[in-house]
Amino acid sequence: MSHEEKENNKISRRQFLKRAAAASATVAAGPLIQQGSVSAKEKPTQWDKEADVVVIGAGATGLPAAIVAQEAGAKVILVEAEFDIGGHAITSGGNIPLGGGTSAQKKAGINDSPDLLFQDLTDWSIVQPNGFPDYRYNDREIIRAFADNSAPTFEWLVAHGVVFVDKAPDTLGGISVGNSVPREMHSAVMNWPMIQTGKSADPTVQATTSSGNGLMRPLEVAAKKAGVQILLEHKMTSIYRQTPNSGRVVGITVDSKGAKLNIRAKKAVIIGTGGSTGNVNFRRMFDPRLTEEYCGLSGMPWSDQDASGEIASMAIGACLWGLYNQTGEFGANITKPGLIGCQYNYRNLRWMPGSPVFHLARASGLRVADWQDVILVNMLGKRFYDETGDQFTANNARYVDPYVPGSYLNAEKIEYKPNNFINAALAGIADGYNGGGPIWAIFDADAVTRERWSPRPPNVDIDAGFFFTADTISELATKIMMKYQRVPMPPKNLEEMLARYNSFVDAGKDVDFGKPTPKYKIAKPPFYAAWATPVIHDTRAGLRINAKCQVQDMNGQVIPGLYCGGESAGGFSQHGLARAICQGYIAGKNAVAEKGAV
Numbered sequence: 001m002s003h004e005e006k007e008n009n010k011i012s013r014r015q016f017l018k019r020a021a022a023a024s025a026t027v028a029a030g031p032l033i034q035q036g037s038v039s040a041k042e043k044p045t046q047w048d049k050e051a052d053v054v055v056i057g058a059g060a061t062g063l064p065a066a067i068v069a070q071e072a073g074a075k076v077i078l079v080e081a082e083f084d085i086g087g088h089a090i091t092s093g094g095n096i097p098l099g100g101g102t103s104a105q106k107k108a109g110i111n112d113s114p115d116l117l118f119q120d121l122t123d124w125s126i127v128q129p130n131g132f133p134d135y136r137y138n139d140r141e142i143i144r145a146f147a148d149n150s151a152p153t154f155e156w157l158v159a160h161g162v163v164f165v166d167k168a169p170d171t172l173g174g175i176s177v178g179n180s181v182p183r184e185m186h187s188a189v190m191n192w193p194m195i196q197t198g199k200s201a202d203p204t205v206q207a208t209t210s211s212g213n214g215l216m217r218p219l220e221v222a223a224k225k226a227g228v229q230i231l232l233e234h235k236m237t238s239i240y241r242q243t244p245n246s247g248r249v250v251g252i253t254v255d256s257k258g259a260k261l262n263i264r265a266k267k268a269v270i271i272g273t274g275g276s277t278g279n280v281n282f283r284r285m286f287d288p289r290l291t292e293e294y295c296g297l298s299g300m301p302w303s304d305q306d307a308s309g310e311i312a313s314m315a316i317g318a319c320l321w322g323l324y325n326q327t328g329e330f331g332a333n334i335t336k337p338g339l340i341g342c343q344y345n346y347r348n349l350r351w352m353p354g355s356p357v358f359h360l361a362r363a364s365g366l367r368v369a370d371w372q373d374v375i376l377v378n379m380l381g382k383r384f385y386d387e388t389g390d391q392f393t394a395n396n397a398r399y400v401d402p403y404v405p406g407s408y409l410n411a412e413k414i415e416y417k418p419n420n421f422i423n424a425a426l427a428g429i430a431d432g433y434n435g436g437g438p439i440w441a442i443f444d445a446d447a448v449t450r451e452r453w454s455p456r457p458p459n460v461d462i463d464a465g466f467f468f469t470a471d472t473i474s475e476l477a478t479k480i481m482m483k484y485q486r487v488p489m490p491p492k493n494l495e496e497m498l499a500r501y502n503s504f505v506d507a508g509k510d511v512d513f514g515k516p517t518p519k520y521k522i523a524k525p526p527f528y529a530a531w532a533t534p535v536i537h538d539t540r541a542g543l544r545i546n547a548k549c550q551v552q553d554m555n556g557q558v559i560p561g562l563y564c565g566g567e568s569a570g571g572f573s574q575h576g577l578a579r580a581i582c583q584g585y586i587a588g589k590n591a592v593a594e595k596g597a598v
């Protein structure tokens with residue numbers, strides 16, 4: 001930072017902090033720094049409820065686990081922190097890569113097998129353009145279990161009311177699903193009201209639109225039909241063993257609107273809490289750059305991923321696993337936003353008025369069709385990368401073509417072409433702080449016309465400081481005050497940056513960041529600044545589990561009676577639903593077979 005910039009900052013800092021605090025008053029709690037206790041406690045002396053199997057989290061892992069266990073004869077209690085079931089899974093696109101020889105693959109003439117699936121998901125030779133490998137660090141035991149149970153899990157979903165779009169498996173929406181054959185199936189939304197809008201989809205597209213609503217609502221019906229007791233707004237806060245650090249797992253404590261309840265698990269506890277990306281301190285163990293301003297987590301504000309399952313398990317001795325998969329530069333662990341001007345800006349999730357959580361989301365955001373229409377600047381009003389640059393990529397069927405399993409030639413076929421947009425956005429402003437700070441999309445009235453945006457509520461979030469408008473660039477920079485903007489944006493910086501960018505448009509060349517032929521000047525008032533900070537999406541590292549989804553301790557010993565699956569489990573580099581549903585299926589089966597407490 002130059003001397004002049006430092007002076008600029010000093011002058012306005014007091015006033016800036018005062019106004020920023022006022023703007024932040026309406027920002028939802030978001031991923032505030034949570035404290036997690038990692039000390040084990042004595043088990044309760046009294047139990048308020050009891051079941052054979054207690055499942056934590058009614059998402060992609062928890063609901064299948066609960067149904068499987070209940071149908072196998074266990075009495076199951078499923079606790080869910082939120083007011084409704086679904087977790088991130090219900091917000092999802094419903095693209096589900098279950099393969100290994102499903103009936104849908106067979107019908108389409110696709111030859112797949114558990115062995116091929118296993119080979120694909122452990123292939124060391126696949127790399128991304130950044131040079132990072134998708135599958136190299138996958139735990140073979142965990143992948144073998146997935147490969148063997150993948151097709152049975154698909155058939156189980158169909159038998160439990162999930163309707164899939166009637167077409168051949170494809171490659172749409174898949175991330176790190178193996179290179180050999182198409183495996184992606186799509187759960188049809190049917191006429192379930194969508195949590196994103198509060199309405200059902202248009203009847204003409206209900207059977208052809210892929211959505212997590214069409215996955216989770218049928219499973220909710222199946223769970224209730226089977227007799228699973230679902231306790232909403234019951235958040236697990238502790239897990240207990242017979243003695244604080246030894247013996248089998250015997251139950252949990254939940255918090256329900258301030259009241260504590262102890263629930264005994266006679267056979268097992270299954271963790272399906274969905275990962276850790278919403279817990280700032282936890283996620284920073286993997287990547288110190290991921291500070292508080294990354295508050296637009298995908299899936300929120302429907303449900304959080306606050307690491308509560310991981311922390312409660314670590315307190316009783318559980319170990320983490322496969323940590324590289326969280327930081328490798330592939331997939332969708334951190335994404336470029338697709339929406340701007342709102343807090344929850346993940347590209348594939350738009351909250352609309354009518355959604356039951358719209359009061360928490362507060363705005364729908366402006367979808368960016370062409371990144372030529374904006375420039376992206378950091379807290380200091382400086383550009384940092386080609387705005388058309390993208391996030392990391394991932395491996396999917398036929399990504400490497402021709403593909404020879406395990407061949408050194410696969411890597412040679414991938415052109416080394418780093419996607420460093422995310423890294424540049426997270427780089428920071430060289431002031432000794434971690435995190436890249438807010439990223440702002442700056443645009444003008446002409447961009448609004450080209451994009452056909454309506455830059456006002458409920459599309460943009462003005463009250464909480466995720467969107468600003470002004471008649472001059474200088475005024476716009478001065479107005480940018482909100483919770484995460486920890487230094488004022490020097491107006492001079494933004495003015496100079498725009499003048500420079502406009503000169504690149506005249507010259508047809510961006511000499512600073514190589515944006516391909518910058519197209520549009522930013523010159524016509526009013527001017528706008530919209531929140532465009534990257535979004536944290538996936539957790540790909542978590543608790544150590546074995547093939548049965550049993551949680552293990554630091555010595556590699558099973559913690560008797562404790563199971564985990566989905567984003568709270570480690571050892572499996574793959575985005576999303578397939579591994580969560582499959583591991584829920586595996587955990588449910590094995591939990592029932594436990595001998596349990598005597």
Ligand SMILES: Cc1cc2nc3c(=O)[nH]c(=O)nc-3n(C[C@H](O)[C@H](O)[C@H](O)COP(=O)(O)OP(=O)(O)OC[C@H]3O[C@@H](n4cnc5c(N)ncnc54)[C@H](O)[C@@H]3O)c2cc1C
Pocket residue numbers: 056057058059060061062079080081082085086087088089090091092093094095096097173234235236237272273274275298299300303304305306308309346348349565566567568575576577578580
């Ligand atoms: C917008 C979006 C789109 C996506 N699209 C796809 C897609 O098309 N295909 C795909 O494969 N994947 C997709 N995913 C990813 C996929 O939804 C998740 O990977 C998957 O749902 C993870 O399953 P899970 O069981 O681990 O967690 P979740 O499904 O999130 O379920 C976890 C549940 O646990 C609850 N919980 C957490 N802590 C506690 C506690 N202490 N006590 C009680 N309950 C608790 C949560 O509230 C939540 O309901 C998408 C995700 C998002 C956000």
